[in-house]
Amino acid sequence: MENFKMIAKTLFGLEEVLAKELRNLGAQDVQTGVRMVSFVGDKGFMYKANLALRTALKILKPIHSCRVYNDKSLYSGIQNVDWSQYLDVNDSFVVDVTLNSDHFNHSQFVALKTKDAIVDQFRDKFGKRPNIDKDFPDLRINVHIHDEQCSVSLDTSGSSLHHRGYRTATNIAPINEVLAAGMLLLSGWDGQGDFLDPMCGSGTIIAEAAMIACNIPANINRKEFAFEKWSDWDNDLFEKIEDSLLNKTREFHYTITGYDKAPSAVEKAKNNISNANLEDYIIIKHENFFETKKETSGPLHMVFNPPYGERLDIDMERFYREIGDTFKQGYPNTNAWFITANLEALKFVGLKPSRKIKLFNGKLEARLVKYEIYEGSKKAKYNNPNQ
Template sequence: MVAKTFFGFEEILEKELMQLGAQNVVKGTRSVSFQGDKGFMYKANLALRTALKIVKPIHTFKAFNEQTLYNGIQKIDWSDYLKVQQSFVIETTLYSEQFTHSQFVAQKVKDAIVDQFKAATGERPSIDKDFPDLRIHIHIDRDFCTVSLDTSGVSLHQRGYKTATNIAPINEVLAAGMLLLSGWDGNGHFLDPMCGSGTIVAEAAMIACNIPANINRKEFAFERWMDWDSELFDKILDSLLKKTKEFHYTITGFDKAPSAVSKAKDNIENANLSDYVTIKQGDFFESEKEVEGPLHIVFNPPYGERLNIEMERFYREIGDTLKQNYPGTNAWFITSNLEALKFVGLRPSRKIKLFNGKLEARFVKFEMYAGSKRTKFNNRVEE
């Protein structure tokens, strides 16, 4: 099988798969391949935090033109995967000089499948782009065609707990990957001081308590497959839930906007995480550290792409607030505004290249040592 992910998350996805018990794990670009049985396929979809989708290859062949593509698809016995009364959809990824049009390739593959059913039964399965019983993925790299079944369905970032979103919400898989890259493991206090709709604190709580990432999802694609085993799925889910753990610290999210606070509270409640996460209204720039001991901060400040704010001043205030009010803190944040990053006034100890959607971003770490807090008088003198 192949688990797909974002650029920069390949190593942590590889680690996740190995910890789950996958065999023959091989890291690729934006993907990690592995081996596992049907039960492991269920387990991977339920538990992986940094996977966007998991596909299961069923056939590979050489395709030089439309006829060899058609013939290769016809060599698969589609009655093993699909009943004539069911529906399917074709998704394509093309890296080929011979095949350059996704729609054309999808049409040819559809024809090959439909013709096979017509020849055998006189009937044909239908196409359903929204709620198909089978999602078929065609990957053509030069003249090499891989046919896979999509085990997940809609992207695994759609966890199922987020019903309300704020302006510029962060993707759940991106949030989880950032948390794992930052070293968050639940052994300490956590804060997101610009929490928006609560995605980062929700993912932080699930990591801290070892709660399966996709426990709140309504459906996976494999639940419509002919070999769907609900008893095995329940057994896998029960085994994962037995591995959840208690959390003895605090996870807090606050936001300046009352609308964001309301949405975040709803989402945390939807995720059944209210026992672990506190959401409140507050302005980061007027806040200070409220807990004893180390504090782990991860947040997603505005980039200026969708929010109209004065970037230079805003990022300078981020640096000043961390420096003056948050001693003994590891603070991480992501931004695609690389120019604004210069105004933070602190030297990052780590800088990791990621993408937030199509925006190239940097995930940066600032270490605020205890005892480095300056008084307002000294700060004013220096300025």
């Protein structure tokens, strides 16, 4: 099988994490950009990347590039592709557009021009044309224009890869699965210890934590990928790749726990964990974090997504002060990470974060912060490194 270039799209701040994932999977020529990582692999690796990558939103396969500066140059650039290689006249397609150009300011216009160029080519060749289907197309085409550079790609994934397939019930402000996995990997979570999400909501972070701990492929529960509708779809190869990934799963000998004070959230989390077939690894409890103490004797790894005050009416100053107090009083020997877009509220935690990583939660600029809570005082920790 021949190798070709692919592009994995991701969220801001997760580019290096995704590049590391790709290298670990066996990708060649891995190069990071902004919100994307390019790499080289064959068709089997394309299947593998879609199944296994935790921090990729989409895998694109570039097929053409050209310079565009007006609607005519765009039309002729798209017409320079032999679309019958990828589409049958009876197939359906859709065009997704990403723009960053002074020449074009409306993605809908670019999508329309691209569609015209493709259907005109079919009409001229075959006297009939493929249809547009926005919901279930046979081919999803991605057009990316940056300044005058236009890249045309086939979308191998279909719907965003954060749609893992296990989350049917969500709470207020659920976290994107790709962001959750990225936060966990940035925090250094590798499954070699006990884990707690003290405000677990619908269970996304604990589900992703369990899949990382057990090396379960991120998208094993997904119903479909776009490449399954392509003319060169190889079901035997796909099943072989799937089996080889599942053979690399590992045992997990620690605890993963989720708390939430809302009974409805606990119920939703349990349903989602069950959908993901992860009940053997995860305990979910109806608890108010601020009334808890650490349950394990060894080191604890904590990652969570507290409310920011965007969609929930909370006294932020008091809430974030309680986070800090609970850390100090109840959670010695813990590495605690959380994400927040309420940068003002961080002042009230009353502890100094040892790390701050800029990320975005949706459109909100956020920080992933780390607090190291020591056993006893910090000074004692340094005086007695074995403590």
